Amino acid sequence: MNEPVHITDAEFDEKVLKSSLPVIVDFWAPWCGPCRMVAPILDKIAKEMGDKVMVAKVNTDENVEWASKYGVRGIPTMLFMYNGEVVHSQVGALPEPMLRDVVNKLLEAVPSES
Amino acid sequence: MTTETNDTSLYDVVIIGGGPAGATAALYTARAGMKTLVLDKGLTAGALGITGKIANYPGLTEEISGAELLERMRDQAKSFGAAFITDKVIGVILNAEEKMVFGNQGTYNSRAVIVATGSLGRGTHIKGEEELLGKGVSYCATCDAAFFKDQDVMVAGSSDEAIEEALYLTRFASRVLFLCPHEDLKAPQELIDELLENPKVTLYRETALHEIIGTEQVEAVRFQQKGQTEETLPIKGAFIYLQGGRPITDFLQDQLELNEGGCVVVDNEFQTAIPGVYAVGDVLCNHVKQVVIAAGEGAVAGMALEKALRGRRKIVVDWAK
Incomplete structure (x- = not known):
């Protein structure tokens, strides 16, 4: 996968919680400026690191169930998940170098697949 | 709010901030034939817009309010072709030939950027604000209002930006507590009237915001109105648009050098360390906070930028030969 995957509420369990790769879940909406700022960075991360991490995008305009379960009250919110657990959450847009740092640190903490 | 956002074309210059520095820079760049866009949060978002009376602007002897002087400057810039869009800038990419x-x-693309955001930024946070960011604390009603459908929210501020955001929130929230730190709201009267007439809004004047309370999510707000005892009211969302006295540079996200006072560092033509990126007005230090100075700096930067961009254009033409 070298591009972000759009996930609906119905697909969340199967595609995100049961993913074998770590997942960055980006809760976003079309009207949100900071989300537009993050989107191209996540596109790049998906393209460059698609074998190590999945970028999942959840449009909160159409999918409220999981956003609400995770207590999302502001977008963008990015949840970094592994084995169905949230290991880190980032609220608000980050500049590209800082976002990449967060992603790299999380990947270091995840055991590589044997 | 203006919504001319579908224009994806490249501007020669995007000016962030429409106060006297930004509006004057726009006047000069637009008059020089450069495609100029000014982004601003509103007429009363800055220091001049909320100034009651201006008596020391050279040549203007009649009584005039800060907002009126600013409108004249903007109209003058518009008459030379500058575009103005009401928008709040949240981030930039400066270190590229085409800036974003x-x-x-x-999202706006340009060859050059002038930072003229002024110094009404906040230096400190309210108790609970940072911890509850994204858990009910927000600075963007357009982004997050939908999460507060049929719930009570609070807006703190006094500018037209704060009022616009509160009015947007009334479309979703059941009740909007509006905490204004001053006796009066600093905004055009029709906007104030719209706020006061909205049945969902309760206005508290001269009110200090003390704390946003909550553990996992925002649960309540603690505040005190002048002459009253402290109150705590349950809310789910806290939208904060308060002003302070610090240069507004957070949207730069460390891309420009700041000095110890938090001000942008520039050369004698107001250019920063990044070519094509300038900063003028109260966002700079060692600066007399007067309209005439801010306007003068805008003029210098506008002219310097025009010269620099035309120079680059010439080089491009030479290469093409």
Whole structure:
């Protein structure tokens, strides 16, 4: 996968919680400026690191169930998940170098697949 | 709010901030034939817009309010072709030939950027604000209002930006507590009237915001109105648009050098360390906070930028030969 995957509420369990790769879940909406700022960075991360991490995008305009379960009250919110657990959450847009740092640190903490 | 956001074309210059520095820079760049866009949060978002009376602007002997003087400057810039869009800038990419400015309403591309955001930024946070960011604390109603459908929320501020955001929130929230730190709201009267007439809004004047309370999510707000005892009211969302006395540079995200006072560092033509990126007005230090100075700096930067961009254009033409 070298591009972000759009996930609906119905697909969340199967595609995100049961993913074998770590997942960055980006809760976003079309009207949100900071989300537009993050989107191209996540596109790049998906393209460059698609074998190590999945970028999942959840449009909160159409999918409220999981956003609400995770207590999302502001977008963008990015949840970094592994084995169905949230290991880190980032609220608000980050500049590209800082976002990449967060992603790299999380990947270091995840055991590589044997 | 203006919504001319579908224009994806490249501007020669995007000016962030429409106060006297930004509006004057726009006047000069637009008059020099450069495609100029000014992004601003509103007429009363800055220091001049909220100034009651201006008596020391050279040549203007009649009594005039800060907002009126500013409107004249903007109209003059518009008459030379400058475009103005109401938007709040949240991020930038400056270190590229084609610069990008991200707003809540749209993304704007340009060859040059002038930072003229002034110094009404906040230096400190309210108790609970940082901890509950994204858990009910927000700075963007357009982004997050939908999460507060049929719930009570609070807006703190006094500018037209705060009022616009509160009015937007009334479309979703059941009740909007509006905490204004001053006796009066600083905004055009029709906007104030719209706020006061909205049945969902309760206005508290001269009110200090003390704390946003909550553990996992925002649960309540603690505040005190002048002459009253402290109150705590349950809310789910806290939208904060308060002003302070610090240069507004957070949207730069460390891309420009700041000095110890938090001000942008520039050369004698107001250019920063990044070519094509300038900063003028109260966002600079060692600066007399007067309209005439801010306007003068805008003029210097506008002219310097025009010269620099035309120079680059010439080189491009030479290469093409």
